[in-house]
Amino acid sequence: MSVGTGQxxxxxPAARRGERLRAELAAARLECVVLSTPESxxxxxxxxxxxxxxxxxxxxxxxxxxxxxxxxxxxxEAAAAEEGxxxxxxxVTFGEFYFTHADGSATSGDHPDLSxxxxxVLAAPGRSRPAAEWAGFARTGRPAALAxxxxxxxxxxxxxxxxxxxxxxxxxxxxxLAEQGIEAALGQAAAGVTERELAAAVxxxxxxxxxxxxxxxVTSGERSALSDAFPTDRACRPGDLVRFDVGCTYQGYWSxxxxxxxxxxxxGRQQRFYDALATGQDAEFATATPGARAGDVFAxxxxxxxxxxxxxxYRRQHAGHAIGLSVYETPLIASGIETVLRPGMVFCLxxxxxxxxxxxxxxxxxxxxxxxxxxxxxxxxxxxxxxx
Numbered sequence: 001m002s003v004g005t006g007q008x009x010x011x012x013p014a015a016r017r018g019e020r021l022r023a024e025l026a027a028a029r030l031e032c033v034v035l036s037t038p039e040s041x042x043x044x045x046x047x048x049x050x051x052x053x054x055x056x057x058x059x060x061x062x063x064x065x066x067x068x069x070x071x072x073x074x075x076x077e078a079a080a081a082e083e084g085x086x087x088x089x090x091x092v093t094f095g096e097f098y099f100t101h102a103d104g105s106a107t108s109g110d111h112p113d114l115s116x117x118x119x120x121v122l123a124a125p126g127r128s129r130p131a132a133e134w135a136g137f138a139r140t141g142r143p144a145a146l147a148x149x150x151x152x153x154x155x156x157x158x159x160x161x162x163x164x165x166x167x168x169x170x171x172x173x174x175x176x177l178a179e180q181g182i183e184a185a186l187g188q189a190a191a192g193v194t195e196r197e198l199a200a201a202v203x204x205x206x207x208x209x210x211x212x213x214x215x216x217x218v219t220s221g222e223r224s225a226l227s228d229a230f231p232t233d234r235a236c237r238p239g240d241l242v243r244f245d246v247g248c249t250y251q252g253y254w255s256x257x258x259x260x261x262x263x264x265x266x267x268g269r270q271q272r273f274y275d276a277l278a279t280g281q282d283a284e285f286a287t288a289t290p291g292a293r294a295g296d297v298f299a300x301x302x303x304x305x306x307x308x309x310x311x312x313x314y315r316r317q318h319a320g321h322a323i324g325l326s327v328y329e330t331p332l333i334a335s336g337i338e339t340v341l342r343p344g345m346v347f348c349l350x351x352x353x354x355x356x357x358x359x360x361x362x363x364x365x366x367x368x369x370x371x372x373x374x375x376x377x378x379x380x381x382x383x384x385x386x387x388x
Contacts, residue, residue, distance in 0.1 A: 012166055013046075013164070013170065013251075014046030014087040015087055016165075016166055017043050017044065017087070017164065017167075018044065018069060018087045020159065021033075021044055021064055021069075021159065022066055024155070025064065025065075025066055030131055030152070031065060032063065032122070032129075032130040032131070033065075033130060033131050033133070033155070033156070034061055034064075034130050034133065035061065035063075035064065035133045035152075035156060036059075036060070036061050036132065038053055039160075039252075040062070040136075040156050040160070041060050041062045043159075043160055044069055045062050045087050046087045046088070047073070047077075047080075049073065050080070051076065051077055056139055057139050057140060059074065059114045059136070059137075059140055060074070061114060061117075061118060063121050063130070068089045069088050070090045070091075070121050071088035071091050072092045072114065072117050074094060074095045075094065075107075075109035075110075076097035078091065078093045078107075078109075079099060092120070093117070094110065094112065094113050094116065094117040095108075095109045095112070095113065096108050096109060097109065115145045115146075118143055118145035119144075122145060129148055129149065130146065130149045131155070132149040132152055133152050133156050134153055135153055157329070157330055160324055160325065160329065161324075161329065161342075162343075162344035162345055163324060163345070163368065167253065167346075168346065168368055168377075170250055170251050171254075171255070171323065171368075172377040173210075173253075174211065174247075174250035174255035175365075175377040176209075176377070177205070177206050177210070177248050177250060179378055179379065180209055181201070181204075181205040181248070182244045182257065182259050182380065183205070184205035185198040185199070185205075185218065185244065186259075186385055187201075189236065189242065189261065189263075189387045190263075190388065191235075191237055191238050191263055191387075193235065194231075194233050194234060195218045195219060195223070195231035195233070195234050196218075196232060196233055198218045198231070198242070199216045199218040199231040202216050202218065203216055210250060211248035211250050211255075212249045212250075213246075213247075213248045214247050214248055214249055215246065216231065216246050218231045218243070218244055218246075219231065219243050219360070220234060220241070220242045220243075221234065221236070221237060222357060222359060224242065224260075224360040225355055225356050225358065225360040226354075226360070228245075236387070239262070239263060240262065240359075241261070241262055241270065241359040241361055242261045242387065243259075243260050243360050243362060244258060244260070246258070247327060252325055253325060254326065254327040255366065256321075256323060256327055256348045256366065257348075257364055257365065257378060258350060258352070258362045259362075259363060259380070260274060260361040260362060260363065260384055261384070261385035262385070262386060264386070264387070266384055266386070270359075270361075270384070271384060273311065273353060273361065274361050274383075274384040275308065275309065275384075276305045276306075276308040276309045276310025276311075277352075277363055278351070278363055278382060278383070279308040279310075280301040280302065280303075280304035280308070281301065281350065281364075281365070281382075282304065284301045284304075284351070284374075285367070285373075285374045285376070286300070286373075288341060288347060288367075288369055288374040289341065289369065290371060291340060291341065292340070293337065293338050293339065293340055293341070294331040294332065294333050294334065294338070294339045295336050295338060297320065297333045297349070298316075298319045298320075298333045298334050298335050298337070301316070301320075301333070301349075302316065302319070304351075305353075310353070311353055318332045319351060320332070320349040320350050320364075321333060321347065321348055322345060322346065322348075323366060342369065343368075343369055343370055343371050344369065345368065345369045346367070346368045346369075346377075347366070347367065347368075347369070347374075348364055348365070348366050349364070349365060349366075349367070350362060350365075351364075365377075365378040366378055
């Protein structure tokens with residue numbers, strides 16, 4: 001079952017990302033960028049911040065120039081950063097936290113807070129006015145050291161939107177781990193089995209393959225219409241729809257895969273609606289080619305569902321999203337989104353339907369835009385699965 005080792009990420013993908021960043025800095029004529037979200041800092045340095053993943057109030061930064069990358073972390077992350085931040089040329093710490101060494105000495109942060117750490121790093125001779133990713137400072141406020149910085153949120157989002165081959169392989173592995181989780185649960189599914197038991201099977205398979213479960217939505221019967229809900233002790237019953245929407249991370253890269261099953265033979269309405277949703281998703285796959293707009297892919301999904309026996313009208317706020325170091329990256333596959341698809345963009349394309357009091361169903365798959373079309377990372381059966 002295992003598709004991954006669960007070991008720390010190879011330095012190779014981080015090195016390639018660093019090369020991409022420096023090339024994009026040159027293309028944008030930027031001499032210094034301060035990254036502030038845990039995902040962008042990971043992108044630049046290879047360091048995955050557990051603190052920042054648990055609390056968006058935590059502070060972390062990376063300063064990237066054409067010749068140097070500096071990782072700035074809370075003092076409590078220093079040891080982990082030295083182990084995992086393979087692509088940072090320099091590690092700078094701030095705040096109070098004490099590590100004791102074998103000789104009895106102790107160390108704490110280099111600076112009292114993030115702003116003073118940034119001020120020291122940015123004071124290097126010849127350093128120009130920086131651009132900054134403001135998203136990571138949304139809750140804590142902009143550091144005084146960046147008072148004159150310009151914005152770089154759109155720039156880093158665009159850089160991260162096209163995935164390098166190494167990133168694509170990590171995303172492919174994460175998607176396959178999600179599939180393995182769903183298959184493991186389907187292998188145990190039967191009338192009388194609870195949602196919680198099925199969710200445990202999903203999570204167990206993910207962990208066994210080296211993944212880190214991040215969300216496991218398993219809902220059944222009328223609860224399958226609850227779009228984002230935790231599993232309960234409700235037992236599956238004959239005739240129930242059972243909806244899986246699950247995701248994990250593998251070396252920081254996300255998956256988001258969904259499938260639907262029915263306990264016993266499906267009714268005509270269940271089968272007709274599901275087939276229409278799958279046809280709408282097929283239309284997305286056919287449309288997600290270089291040069292297409294994200295809004296075009298959304299429109300194809302809606303037309304495909306409505307023209308093939310699905311709910312009328314088929315209402316959705318989106319029919320997919322980009323994915324990478326975050327589960328939801330831009331662009332969304334939604335009406336009016338003019339972003340043009342490029343080779344290397346990775347998307348989760350989906351066609352869910354939720355009808356309160358009846359049930360919900362969805363199919364969601366991950367793939368990459370290539371020069372020749374949309375290449376799926378997922379491989380499992382996309383049909384409405386029948387649980388004996």
